[in-house]
Amino acid sequence: xxxxxxxxxxxxxxxxxxxxxxxxxxxxxxxxxxxxxxxxxxxxxxxxxxxxxxxxxxxxxxxxxxxxxxxxxxxxxxxxxxxxxxxxxxxxxxxxxxxxxxxxxxxxxxxxxxxxxxxx
Numbered sequence: 605x606x607x608x609x610x611x612x613x614x615x616x617x618x619x620x621x622x623x624x625x626x627x628x629x630x631x632x633x634x635x636x637x638x639x640x641x642x643x644x645x646x647x648x649x650x651x652x653x654x655x656x657x658x659x660x661x662x663x664x665x666x667x668x669x670x671x672x673x674x675x676x677x678x679x680x681x682x683x684x685x686x687x688x689x690x691x692x693x694x695x696x697x698x699x700x701x702x703x704x705x706x707x708x709x710x711x712x713x714x715x716x717x718x719x720x721x722x723x724x
Contacts, residue, residue, distance in 0.1 A: 637666030
């Protein structure tokens with residue numbers, strides 16, 4: 605779960621063209637504040653843009669200034685939709701890496717985890 609300070613500095617940027625890159629977003633948003641990170645969300649197989657991304661700023665003040673200043677600005681031929689990013693309540697929790705189950709003893713299977721041919 606993200607902290608409130610992190611959420612207040614992250615912006616959701618929607619209505620991106622399929623050709624929009626992280627560099628394009630960085631150049632556009634760095635005009636209004638110090639950008640920490642940029643991510644254009646892509647389809648995991650085709651790597652095509654899903655039409656939205658996230659820009660993280662170094663302070664909530666810069667994020668707020670960018671939100672009010674960049675909402676409606678045109679990038680390419682499309683007007684941007686910019687709002688504060690928030691975590692989705694229906695988002696899946698992060699899975700632990702395979703084999704990092706702290707409650708399981710080494711060499712023992714986790715009950716109900718591997719059913720079928722692996723436990724025979």
